[in-house]
Amino acid sequence: MTRTSLHIALITETFAPQVNGVAHTLSRLSDGLRGLGHRVEVVRPRQVEEREEPGRDLLLCRGWPLPGYPQLQWGQSSMHKLLRRWRRDRPDVLYIATEGPLGFSALRAARRLKITVVSGFHTNFQQYSTLYGLSLLTRWVTHYLRWFHNRTRMTLVPSGSQRVLLQGRGFERLEMLARGVDSQLFNPARRSHELRRQWGLQDGDLALLYVGRLAAEKNLGLLPRTLAAVHARYPGRRLRLLVVGDGPQRSWLQQQLPDALFCGTLRDEALATHYASADVFVFPSLTETFGNVVLEAQASGLGVVAYDSAAAAQHIRHGHTGAVALPGDEEDFIEAVNWLLEDDEALRRVRLNARHHATRQGWAAIVKRFESHLRSACQANGAAQWPVTPGSSEPHG
Template identity: 50%
Template sequence: MNTLTPAGNRLDVEHAAHRSLRIAVVTETYPPEVNGVALTMARVVEGLHRRGHDLQLIRPRQQAGETVAARARFEQVLVGGLPIPRYPNLRMGLPAGRALTRLWQAQRPDVVHIATEGPLGWSALQAARALGLPVSSDFRTNFDAYSQHYGIGCLMRPIRGYLRAFHNRTTCTMVPTEGLRRELEAAGFERLNVVTRGVDTRLFMPHRRSQALREQWGAGPEDLVVMCVGRLAAEKNLGVLLSAHEAIRQIDPNARLVMVGDGPQRAELQARCPQAVFAGQRRGDDLAAHYASADLFLFPSLTETFGNVTAEAMASGLPVLAFAYAAAAQLIRHGINGALAPVDDTAAFVRAAVELAADAAQRRDIGLQARKTAETLDWDSIVARFEGVLRQVMHSADAPATITLPARRHPVA
């Protein structure tokens, strides 16, 4: 397999290995927006900044009149944006090719990294290629899979075609799991490299458990609390969650379901399960306390590229049940540090949920092992690997080939 570093250039690459880089990061979502792409990109950007790199963050203006704070730790460039239909709290960037061309002509970045494939991302890709800048990208959202949940399944192939065309125009596309790498490679995506995601084990931890919070949910010290965290939307497959909860209540009428998050399906879900607690969006310490105060985490989504909530729940000491997909397939060993159901097998998912609900000792043992697994997912090493890929991309500008970096193993306890 070819590498991005031609043999004749290795000494040059090694000489530059510790040089700080000027990195332009283009993303159409960023905190305080709450979603997996925004939160993980913030981790990467902050991590690269701490490692001494010169960061230029390009993102949509999130509200009218927003300006960059005078004391911002790194350069931010705000561009126009529009609310995403049905998600008024999220925005997509408008094309900004001319502005980015002028910006990068005035001061060329060493490398451009594009996190999202929307109008802003596409225009950034075109501008970077026109200027001969090295470009990497992320595959972070299964937009093609989403189409099946919104009555536009006929668009799945065209959307996949657009994503393939987008990413194949970059030197490298980073993906969070080996399973996704294989899936995309089979679909014609090229130059894929696995750079997984981490979890903040100092924020998400079992010691944040709060009996006061459980009392707000109507749960006593011994009552079972089942939790799911994420967007309340069709693509999250939440009907399976409600089926599992109903089955659990057949053996434990006092079991409580807590759903953390918001989205277009909230009213429908409340009508279907009025006894559930809908906690809305939570952040920071408050979110961490919600995780830690539950007893069982159910995550039925089949549209994730990774699924940050899986790692966050594991770090919080929760037994996680998910389909054998995305982060769960990568991190969980069934019956040891979590539980897996075959992909799209709702009956198996429900059976596994009932089994875990009925066995407190098993939940406790699995939760302890889940925490140990999460402790291996430190962000520092992941950001270092991300940086390594950027350096390879930068030095391959004239020699497009496949990136080969040592595979990083994630031990599971």
């Protein structure tokens, strides 16, 4: 029996070819759904200097530059534009991935038209407000995010730790949707000895790697302290830190790490080659909802050190597929790095185990799980149109 295809509208502030975990995940999910025969309509802001024209499955809205990321646009409220479009061509279900003005207007339009809405919790904005000196807003941001997600049929979260955190803050109808990795792209076979020579490394030297945004929410102040501790523990060992990515803290981090090599933003094969040519991946972030880079590093055959939350909690077994530290314990994080470096054979074993584990984390099963969640939400919407949470009227302002 043939299953009916769905018309899915995906609303997001960020999408490929932008380089970040949310854009990558949404690109994988939308491509996967199209491969299953569904129609996916993307609604997003037009980005700076973008020439792509809107069409049947792409709606571009106006946006504002995002502070600290001038190349990205924060979508403006577009409720009337969405109402006009969806009255002509009604989706079966919306997936709202970001909770800004564009996502808010999509939620309001969907409620007016009684279209099923599923949301995704992709970014811990309530933690960002504290990190950027706006701690007084943290409570309001948490209240808004809870209100927003509790007005949707379900909210998809990428990790068990994220689900527990949000449940404790009153978020309802949470379902899991994990992340995957392309283990053909991220592959130890891409290791380049020529690239390592360009990094100034010889046989037996070690390359430590960080990949991600260079911003306050990534806890990057721990990288200089970790490197100093490693040099103190192993004074005769030659190693180099590679930093892949860009962001508002790049200049500051370059001052803190004058001997590190900053590679900028990399994509596709170039990124995969840098992963595979390193040895140890260090990821000090404490704000991840998941952290795709953890799986990418494992698939590339690296020994990964991260805090025991999000992707690391799901995919690293300490001492077997990587090393984890107690969240927020800097000494424990540094000790985990030192543990990986003190025994070449242990590091080799961890890297092999990490690769083996990551090859079993493909995207196909995750896309099918996403499809199942969307169908389930559509079916539930036939029985009761909208979830109603006590005291959940729209926030003012």
